[in-house]
Amino acid sequence: MTAPATLGTDEARTRLHELTVIDVRTPGEYAGGHLPGALNIPLDRIRKALPDIRDAAGRGDVLVVCASGARSENACRLLAEHGVDTATLSGGTGAWAADGHDLHRPRGAARATWGMERQVRLTAGTVVLLGLLLGVLVHPAFQLLSAGIAAGLVLSAVTDTCGMAAVLAGLPHNRPRAADLEATLAALRAR
Structure with missing residues (x-):
């Protein structure tokens, strides 16, 4: 197309x-x-x-x-x-x-509400940071959070869609x- x-x-x-x-x-x-x-x-x-x-x-x-x-x-x-x-x-x-x-x-x-792209960047960055910190301080398995976000970002770029944006769009502050x-x-x- x-x-x-x-x-x-x-x-x-x-x-x-x-x-x-x-x-x-x-x-x-x-x-x-x-x-x-x-x-x-x-x-x-x-x-x-x-x-x-x-x-x-x-x-x-x-x-x-x-x-x-x-x-x-x-x-x-x-x-x-x-x-x-x-x-x-x-x-x-x-x-x-x-x-x-x-x-x-x-x-x-x-x-003013933050734009969706900014909300996605904040959420993705927070989850990646949280996964890394918990992976070092609590248990290495928490690093899978960071890996999951990285995989989601790659999928988002390849498909030109964003599952995280779809989830965030449903939150009360976006409506x-x-x-x-x-x-x-x-x-x-x-x-």
Whole structure:
């Protein structure tokens, strides 16, 4: 399967008024800042939203975004398997912000949530360090924790997926509000 089409941040900004933007990050990440007008449909809810996304793609171009571009590429591939052509934002919201473009935050978003990539790095580093320390201080078998995380990181890189991110996405701090998929789909239909 071919890689999805990508738009650079400047081209996306120029065309923002004509694009339907779907942000596939967790509600917590979305609340931390998203492209203007973006609708939050978390990656794990894309299949349920497929008919409405297909309809939106029939009315105009759809841009799928995430923090770095990896999850949005996965979403674009999934959508392509179901006959929906989409594009992804090169570098994601990180590149958007780095290029000086504004990120919008929903009203009432009191605190910023760490991005998923940062959460994964913290968790992986903590477990590796814990495995090494316990392996030295308690029993060498604890070093298997570190080996397990290393194997998971290699698998993540090879498959371009991340099991740890999937687990972390379900934690309460990543879902400060329930993703109101029905309201989002209604907004998508209204475009």
